[in-house]
Amino acid sequence: MSTMPDLVPAYPEIFLALAGMALLMIGVFRTKDSTGLLTWLAVAAMGVAALLIVNGPQGPVKTFSGMFVVNSFTVFAKLLTLAGAAVSLWLINAWVHKEQIARFELPVIVLFATLGMLMMISANDLISLYVGLELQSLALYVLASYHRNNLRSTEAGVKYFVLGALASGLLLYGSSLVYGFGGTTSFDGLATAMASAPQSHVGVIIGIVFVISGLAFKVSAVPFHMWTPDVYEGAPTPITAFFSVAPKVAALSLFLQVLAGPFAPLIGQWQQVIVFISLLSMGWGAVAAVAQTNIKRLMAYSSIGHVGYALIGLAVGTTEGARGMLFYMLIYVFMNLGTFAVILSMRVKGRAVEDIKDLSGIGKTNPGIAIALALLMFSMAGIPPLAGFLGKYFVFMAAIKAGMVPLAVFGLLASVVAAFYYWRLVKIMYFDAPADAFDPPDTATGFIMTACTVLMLVLFFESAPFVGGAETAAKALSFG
Amino acid sequence: MIVASLAFYLFSFIAIVSALNVILQRNPVHSVLWLILTFFNAAGLFLLLGAEFLAMILVVVYVGAVAVLFLFVVMMLDINVAIIREGFMKYLPVGAFIGIVLLVELALVFGGWAMAPEAQSLRLAVTPDMAQVPNTEALGLIMYTQYVYVFQAAGLVLLVAMIGSIVLTMRRRPGVRKQDISTQVNRRKEDTVEIVKVPVGKGIA
Numbered sequence: 001m002s003t004m005p006d007l008v009p010a011y012p013e014i015f016l017a018l019a020g021m022a023l024l025m026i027g028v029f030r031t032k033d034s035t036g037l038l039t040w041l042a043v044a045a046m047g048v049a050a051l052l053i054v055n056g057p058q059g060p061v062k063t064f065s066g067m068f069v070v071n072s073f074t075v076f077a078k079l080l081t082l083a084g085a086a087v088s089l090w091l092i093n094a095w096v097h098k099e100q101i102a103r104f105e106l107p108v109i110v111l112f113a114t115l116g117m118l119m120m121i122s123a124n125d126l127i128s129l130y131v132g133l134e135l136q137s138l139a140l141y142v143l144a145s146y147h148r149n150n151l152r153s154t155e156a157g158v159k160y161f162v163l164g165a166l167a168s169g170l171l172l173y174g175s176s177l178v179y180g181f182g183g184t185t186s187f188d189g190l191a192t193a194m195a196s197a198p199q200s201h202v203g204v205i206i207g208i209v210f211v212i213s214g215l216a217f218k219v220s221a222v223p224f225h226m227w228t229p230d231v232y233e234g235a236p237t238p239i240t241a242f243f244s245v246a247p248k249v250a251a252l253s254l255f256l257q258v259l260a261g262p263f264a265p266l267i268g269q270w271q272q273v274i275v276f277i278s279l280l281s282m283g284w285g286a287v288a289a290v291a292q293t294n295i296k297r298l299m300a301y302s303s304i305g306h307v308g309y310a311l312i313g314l315a316v317g318t319t320e321g322a323r324g325m326l327f328y329m330l331i332y333v334f335m336n337l338g339t340f341a342v343i344l345s346m347r348v349k350g351r352a353v354e355d356i357k358d359l360s361g362i363g364k365t366n367p368g369i370a371i372a373l374a375l376l377m378f379s380m381a382g383i384p385p386l387a388g389f390l391g392k393y394f395v396f397m398a399a400i401k402a403g404m405v406p407l408a409v410f411g412l413l414a415s416v417v418a419a420f421y422y423w424r425l426v427k428i429m430y431f432d433a434p435a436d437a438f439d440p441p442d443t444a445t446g447f448i449m450t451a452c453t454v455l456m457l458v459l460f461f462e463s464a465p466f467v468g469g470a471e472t473a474a475k476a477l478s479f480g
Numbered sequence: 481m482i483v484a485s486l487a488f489y490l491f492s493f494i495a496i497v498s499a500l501n502v503i504l505q506r507n508p509v510h511s512v513l514w515l516i517l518t519f520f521n522a523a524g525l526f527l528l529l530g531a532e533f534l535a536m537i538l539v540v541v542y543v544g545a546v547a548v549l550f551l552f553v554v555m556m557l558d559i560n561v562a563i564i565r566e567g568f569m570k571y572l573p574v575g576a577f578i579g580i581v582l583l584v585e586l587a588l589v590f591g592g593w594a595m596a597p598e599a600q601s602l603r604l605a606v607t608p609d610m611a612q613v614p615n616t617e618a619l620g621l622i623m624y625t626q627y628v629y630v631f632q633a634a635g636l637v638l639l640v641a642m643i644g645s646i647v648l649t650m651r652r653r654p655g656v657r658k659q660d661i662s663t664q665v666n667r668r669k670e671d672t673v674e675i676v677k678v679p680v681g682k683g684i685a
Contacts, residue, residue, distance in 0.1 A: 005628065005629070010629075017632075017636060021639075024643070064628065064629035065604075065625075065626045065627070065629075067627075067629050067630065068629055103647065105643055105646070105647045106647075108643065109640065109643060109644065109647070112636065112639075112640045112643075115636070119633060125630075127627070127630050128629060128630055128633070131630050131633040131634055131637065132633065134637050135633060135636055135637045135640060138637060138640050138641055138644060139640050139644070141644070142640070142643075142644035142647060142648060145648060146647070146648075148647075148648050157648075177589075180593070180595070181594070181595055181596055181599070182595075182596050182598075182599055182602060183595060183596065183598070183599030183600060183602045183603050184599070184602040184603060184604050185604065186602075186604060189598075189602040189604070192598055192602065193596035193598050193599060193602060194596070196596060196597055196598060201592055201593075201594045202588070202589055202592065203589045203590070203592070203593055203594070206585075206589055
């Protein structure tokens with residue numbers, strides 16, 4: 001009863017938690033402004049956590065009475081989350097110093113949010129799922145309203161908080177129904193309970209639908225996407241970059257874990273829900289983005305669309321689909337980070353601008369930024385030879401192999417519509433009359449922009465190891 | 481036995497009446513007071529179930545901390561009830577319709593409730609024999625062993641909430657006179673008091 005749980009699988013999480021508290025102490029007791037120092041320490045802590053993950057157990061290990069699981073899937077998802085979080089933190093640091101709103105708590109909160117994401121990914125129990133999710137969400141609400149003297153930032157925070165609390169409520173209510181059916185919150189126990197009753201009654205299905213709704217809110221899939229454009233627009237830009245990568249990876253991984261784990265026997269029940277959510281997200285993400293004038297709102301709709309494509313991989317319910325989804329997320333993270341690095345370099349005379357028309361003619365005035373953004377936009381639209389094409393290719397192929405041709409066809413149509421607004425940006429940059437030139441980007445932002453753009457080409461030509469990694473990860477899930 | 485049933489009906493009745501009053505009161509301060517009464521009766525119900533630890537926690541945490549906090553918030557924020565109630569009648573039909581649909585759905589779900597055949601054997605934390613282990617001890621035994629992971633994680637959630645509220649609200653205003661005790665103690669007479677010999681018949685220049 002009272003033996004010590006095996007802590008080794010949870011070393012990365014324990015390390016991040018301790019590092020977060022240590023950083024907080026440094027920030028409190030150091031009299032000078034330590035935002036820069038703490039940012040680097042936080043990035044280093046994420047690096048150490050990544051090392052611990054790589055060198056830690058890879059096989060399926062469970063600890064803390066089966067509440068916490070580590071397998072090759074969680075390893076892949078955690079490394080991706082950490083990469084996204086570390087790069088965003090770098091962008092955040094460059095930006096807060098420019099805007100002069102640096103406070104040492106910022107890297108600490110980002111670190112705790114990342115810890116929450118890792119806990120979500122490793123969750124093997126409805127309770128640990130919820131606690132991880134809440135740790136992440138609470139930190140994100142604070143980050144959204146971080147620029148507290150800015151009306152739009154506080155509005156974004158309040159909106160995110162109220163709607164996020166509603167989503168948490170849905171998730172909890174669904175969990176309680178599932179618990180009422182299975183008598184347990186453990187994923188393993190639930191899998192047994194679900195498997196024995198495939199003709200299960202309406203209560204547990206309603207429970208699953210509620211759980212899916214809660215998770216769909218966290219990944220901002222239509223019809224639970226309403227908060228996304230407002231929060232993305234209102235939150236400080238590099239924090240929007242963080243929102244659009246790390247939490248998305250964590251929540252989509254959680255989605256996979258939950259549906260492929262305890263609810264796998266009920267695939268006939270949830271598959272249609274996911275197909276529906278995926279179709280709506282792809283469609284609405286493409287259509288609604290066309291009318292946007294603010295580039296951050298555009299990116300919000302773009303990310304809604306991308307979540308729709310990624311969900312195809314989940315909807316098909318096969319290992320191949322899961323592999324496609326993971327590879328899609330890998331590409332999406334770096335594509336989005338690159339694009340946000342471009343958005344962060346949209347500064348005219350030291351002032352940040354975020355309208356699409358501000359990009360007019362930068363093909364002549366800032367050719368470097370223009371080339372990077374053009375390549376990233378082509379990648380988002382899924383045009384070879386850029387990695388975005390491969391991401392879409394793998395999920396569509398998985399759908400076709402699973403016999404879900406209409407889903408793949410609709411995805412193709414939606415990406416044609418989406419291609420329109422990605423191309424429009426390129427047209428504005430190269431063919432419109434030049435507006436004010438942008439200030440040259442700072443080193444960090446410029447480096448991330450270049451690196452992510454190059455990565456889009458590298459991932460296309462050298463995709464094998466990454467697809468292999470995604471495949472190993474997908475095999476750890478219990479899809480047939 | 482009859483005393484227990486009488487107590488059950490008494491607590492339940494007062495709990496329901498006061499819960500209704502929480503949402504029907506016009507004055508938010510009265511709402512909070514009714515809420516406190518609801519908490520007390522719920523604690524009474526816990527006592528009847530033999531869960532004395534939960535009963536006491538409910539009183540200590542919810543009445544002692546949460547409700548008092550609500551009271552402070554309600555009194556400090558100038559909430560204009562008339563504005564909040566505006567449009568109440570306009571949205572009432574839609575709200576009532578959705579509420580009724582939800583109620584019917586829930587009734588259907590719970591009417592046909594079934595449990596998985598294994599549900600009994602899958603239980604993670606089976607209630608121990610109350611004669612052997614008091615319930616406070618039983619809760620402690622699983623909270624710090626089986627659920628230590630989520631217990632610690634919940635602590636982290638609270639830490640983030642605390643950091644977050646400080647980040648979003650604390651400001652250093654210039655010109656605020658704060659008491660600094662070490663400065664006060666370290667003040668010496670020579671620094672502050674000057675003895676001036678004033679010559680007779682002349683002022684100080």
